[in-house]
Amino acid sequence: MKLEVFPSxxxxxxxLILRLVEIMKEEPGKVFNIAVSGGNTPALMFDLWANEYMDITPWNRMHIYWVDERCVPPDDSDSNYGMMRNLLLGLTPIPYENVFRIRGEAKPAKEALRYSELVRQQVPLKQGWPEFDxxxxxxxxxxxxxxxxPGQENLLTSSSIYVVxxxxxxxQxxxxxxxxxxxxxxxxxxLITGKSKxxxxxxxxxxGDTGPAAYIAHHAQNVELFMDKGAALYIEDQ
Ligand code: 6PG
Incomplete structure (x- = not known):
């Protein structure tokens, strides 16, 4: 696990934006399958991306998916897709067909199946599972x-790609x-910021690996934690 701590x-x-652009520049011409999260934290990053890094980003090589979505329509203020569309995607030249949203307005169980299938078709598989870049x-x-x-750890070892x-x-x-x-x-x-974290x-x-975030951080390959000083308060040597 690689820890990156910054003042604010x-x-x-x-x-983080610069790191993502760097990763994509390492493989010129490759299309990157990227799955994003929502919640409050990435809003600032999406806003900065649209305002400061538009020109250096290879938008036409990015396919965007979501890690998770709240089961609400896209115009609801809780929608992870809606937030990213408003702050970033809608302002970029990224082709509409390269954005694969989870339909928060659909019936959850049916949508989890549809989206799992879509991802299985679109993202190359490695050992039977999609391999996002x-x-x-x-x-x-x-x-x-x-x-x-926490308490839903059984979902970490589900045989489905997406679940409700x-x-x-x-x-919700x-x-x-x-x-x-x-x-x-x-x-x-x-991406983790703020003292509350x-x-x-x-x-x-x-x-160790108690709790879903810790489990992923300890078991995934090439894990990087981008944090501000507030989130990294109790990490030594910062
Ligand atoms: C969501 C997210 C979720 C998020 C964490 C942190 O839909 O809520 O994708 O996994 O990353 O809840 O959320 P905050 O940034 O709002 O603290």
Whole structure:
């Protein structure tokens, strides 16, 4: 696990964008299958990307998927797709057909199946699982990642690519990528900012693999954690 710590959330977001562009430039001409997360944290990064890095990004080589989605329509303020469309995708030259959204407005179980099938068709398989080039994750202060919450660890070893999960506090249905496709990705990159995440970062880094985010961080290949000083508060040597 590689830890990258920057003074502020703005700098962390900028460095992450530069890292993503760097990864794509290492393989000129290749199309990158990238799965993104939602929640609040990536909003700043998407905004900066649209405003500062439009010209250096190979938009036509990016296929965008989602790690997870809330089961709400795309115009709902909770929609992970809607947030990224408004802040970033809608402002880029990325072709419409290269954006593969999870339909939050559809029946959850049916949509989890449809999207699993779509991903299976679109993303090259390695050992029977899709091999995304880059998966961007966040971590909740309770230790969840994707939309797999503590207590739902059985979903990490599901035989489906996507499943329906339920937010433990508000009961909202989510469609979530499961563990094996995340572990199969070439690059797994977490973006975690803010002091409210300091405890969970400490747990991810120091206490083994309890909880979904820690499990992924300890078992995936090429894991990078992009954090600001607040999130990395309890990590030594920062
Ligand atoms: C979601 C996410 C989720 C997110 C964490 C962190 O739909 O909520 O994709 O996995 O990464 O919940 O969310 P915050 O950035 O809002 O703290």
């Amino acid at each position: 959330s703005i700098e962390t977001s900028r460095e 880059i998966i961007l994750l966040g971590a909740g202060d309770d230790g969840h990642t994707s939309s797999i919450f 999960s339920t937010h433990p506090r508000n009961g 249905k989510r469609i979530a990528m499961t563990g094996y496709p995340i572990l199969n990705a070439r690059h797994v990159i977490f 300091a405890d969970i970062v400490e747990e991810i880094c120091n206490s």
